Amino acid sequence: MAKDGCTGKVRHPDKTSACIAARRMKSAAMDVYQCRKCAGWHIGNSRKPNRVQKRIDQILQRTDRDAARRAARYRAAAYVEERKG
Numbered sequence: 001m002a003k004d005g006c007t008g009k010v011r012h013p014d015k016t017s018a019c020i021a022a023r024r025m026k027s028a029a030m031d032v033y034q035c036r037k038c039a040g041w042h043i044g045n046s047r048k049p050n051r052v053q054k055r056i057d058q059i060l061q062r063t064d065r066d067a068a069r070r071a072a073r074y075r076a077a078a079y080v081e082e083r084k085g
């Protein structure tokens with residue numbers, strides 16, 4: 001059996017999607033890693049679940065913050081448009 005960590009695995013286009021998918025599995029013992037074979041991101045078992053979970057949370061928090069900032073900017077722009085009209 002091929003044990004290259006690629007065959008039969010779900011491939012994610014970037015780290016964030018892999019992290020989100022790992023989180024959906026609701027398992028702390030999941031690690032995301034970039035594949036040397038296909039250059040995509042896979043989810044695998046981690047030897048250091050707690051540290052990895054912390055990192056996943058950090059990445060997701062960062063993207064959440066970015067989304068919140070974009071939403072705030074959009075709301076501000078919409079508010080200005082309202083006042084003009």
Ligand SMILES: [Zn+2]
Nearest residue numbers: 006035037038
């Ligand atoms: Zn792969």
